Amino acid sequence: MLDMQRRKAMQKLALLGGxxxxxxxxxxxxxxxxxxxxxxxxxxxAIVVGxxxxxxxxxxxxxxxxxKNVLMIDKMQYMGGNSSxxxxxxxxxxxxxxxxxxxxxDPEMHIKDTLKSGHNLNNPEMVRIMAYEGLDAFNWLVxxxxxxxxxxxxGGHSAPRNHSVGVGSYITxxxxxxxxxxxxxxxxxxxxxxxxxxxxxxxxxxxxxxxxEFKFDRTFDENDNKTGKVKYYRANAGVIIATGxxxxxxxxxxxxxxxxxxxxxxTNHYGATGYTIEKLIKDDIDLIDMxxxxxxxxxxxxxxxxxxxxxxxxxxxxxxxxxxxxxxxxFINEIADRRIxxxxxxxxxxxxxxxxLLIMDVNxxxxxxxxxxxxxxxxxxxxxxxxxxxxxTKFNVNKEAFLxxxxxxxxxxxxxxxxxxxxTFFKYKDEYITIEKPPFFxxxxxxxxxxxxxxxxxxxxxxxxNKTGKIVEGLYACGEVTGGRHGYNRLGSxxxxxxxxxxxxxxxxxxxxxxxMVRS
Ligand SMILES: Cc1cc2nc3c(=O)[nH]c(=O)nc-3n(C[C@H](O)[C@H](O)[C@H](O)COP(=O)(O)OP(=O)(O)OC[C@H]3O[C@@H](n4cnc5c(N)ncnc54)[C@H](O)[C@@H]3O)c2cc1C
Numbered sequence: 279m280l281d282m283q284r285r286k287a288m289q290k291l292a293l294l295g296g297x298x299x300x301x302x303x304x305x306x307x308x309x310x311x312x313x314x315x316x317x318x319x320x321x322x323x324a325i326v327v328g329x330x331x332x333x334x335x336x337x338x339x340x341x342x343x344x345x346k347n348v349l350m351i352d353k354m355q356y357m358g359g360n361s362s363x364x365x366x367x368x369x370x371x372x373x374x375x376x377x378x379x380x381x382x383x384d385p386e387m388h389i390k391d392t393l394k395s396g397h398n399l400n401n402p403e404m405v406r407i408m409a410y411e412g413l414d415a416f417n418w419l420v421x422x423x424x425x426x427x428x429x430x431x432x433g434g435h436s437a438p439r440n441h442s443v444g445v446g447s448y449i450t451x452x453x454x455x456x457x458x459x460x461x462x463x464x465x466x467x468x469x470x471x472x473x474x475x476x477x478x479x480x481x482x483x484x485x486x487x488x489x490x491e492f493k494f495d496r497t498f499d500e501n502d503n504k505t506g507k508v509k510y511y512r513a514n515a516g517v518i519i520a521t522g523x524x525x526x527x528x529x530x531x532x533x534x535x536x537x538x539x540x541x542x543x544x545t546n547h548y549g550a551t552g553y554t555i556e557k558l559i560k561d562d563i564d565l566i567d568m569x570x571x572x573x574x575x576x577x578x579x580x581x582x583x584x585x586x587x588x589x590x591x592x593x594x595x596x597x598x599x600x601x602x603x604x605x606x607x608x609f610i611n612e613i614a615d616r617r618i619x620x621x622x623x624x625x626x627x628x629x630x631x632x633x634x635l636l637i638m639d640v641n642x643x644x645x646x647x648x649x650x651x652x653x654x655x656x657x658x659x660x661x662x663x664x665x666x667x668x669x670x671t672k673f674n675v676n677k678e679a680f681l682x683x684x685x686x687x688x689x690x691x692x693x694x695x696x697x698x699x700x701x702t703f704f705k706y707k708d709e710y711i712t713i714e715k716p717p718f719f720x721x722x723x724x725x726x727x728x729x730x731x732x733x734x735x736x737x738x739x740x741x742x743x744n745k746t747g748k749i750v751e752g753l754y755a756c757g758e759v760t761g762g763r764h765g766y767n768r769l770g771s772x773x774x775x776x777x778x779x780x781x782x783x784x785x786x787x788x789x790x791x792x793x794x795m796v797r798s
Pocket of ligand 1: 332471
């Protein structure tokens, strides 16, 4: 039934010309066997690889269920991966914050939005789990010291349900503090090179390199990095892979999606390489949706990486208008999801020679945190103008067409109807926001490669499948390294909830395996 639905959705997508590239098979090679391990240097009840949202949630959750002798490793000099630099926004309905803001929302609406954005290629059971269990996970984060600071709506969500801590390290750090406080071990500069299997194909531990020196060069192939000292760690109840995505790896992302050329910028941290997924492919681990790699539209063409302009750009999409400076006209519903917006920008920006302008007036800018606005201005990603004429001159805007477009836009906002693009307008503090009052704040969105929707295929309890469809005993995966939750396109703020919900499930599952082993 599920396969049937999926096939139908893929056929529909093929008609739209989207994402049907079949990814090449990287060959399975001999797995590392326990009999080839010279000696186990260290022994743990369980090991987590990766210290982002998924890894920290898994680690703390297995400790919640009684595991003590546990280790979390990360190859980088710092903990947290993409999670710690992310926006830390968590999409959830029925939270106390939503209630305080009088928002009508429920998990079914969240599910509907997520499936729509994923073109129904998502695993519906996993989406349901995310939308329903996410509230419990949200409250669990609060119990562990996480403080939500911002509340908003982001593209593709039909209600305001974005809860943000400001930056992701305000989630990973409190979780790491809890791990340490409760006796868990976490260590950096240790890279997992190979999983070690026994002769029945059960994961027994891993080969690692300690004192690993990551090379901060986006063009460098991590397979060529031979630094560090080899050690073998035994993991009695198994291993959780929480190694994140590979959007920063020009080679691997292009294998799966040839349109993503190496020159394209990314929002990801340097460590988001394909090193680990390549290892898993060699171990014959099954994958899903690998060709779906997301491009993000809230980043600025005027700065590298994720940068500082993103909050102003996010505000601009909700409370401003976006135009093509050459035509002076709008070209897309500004609040469409990130895939639709990114595609529309690529279609007009002449390979980065004609960036769109996203314009808000002073009232629109009030929806953005003042320090975020200021940081964006200081970083050169947000422009401030006292008059629209200044903006027109600076960006060589088609003046006559733009002024006509602006008049139309303001009329649409006032009537609440956008007959051209079908956009919904939101109120801020009971007011609809037109573009009339100076100063004007302008950004130039420049989409960047952002998120891997595909990855390791798992059960809802994070057990990993191999290519023959069998579960690999002792192996679990969660977070961005896995596929299935997001389908064709991930909605903003849906990754944190995915990582925390399924990170916890992975932690519970490995704890259960441990308890069974102890009892038998
Ligand atoms: C700039 C930015 C902003 C974002 N904002 C949001 C947001 O606001 N809301 C939202 O929902 N999503 C957001 N996302 C997406 C989300 O942050 C990521 O999907 C999420 O952080 C992935 O978490 P993870 O735990 O799976 O992986 P990561 O956080 O990337 O952690 C994986 C870790 O594994 C380590 N690792 C990899 N391989 C090995 C190995 N072999 N041995 C040892 N260690 C290894 C890596 O070094 C890394 O530290 C954002 C992403 C970015 C890049």
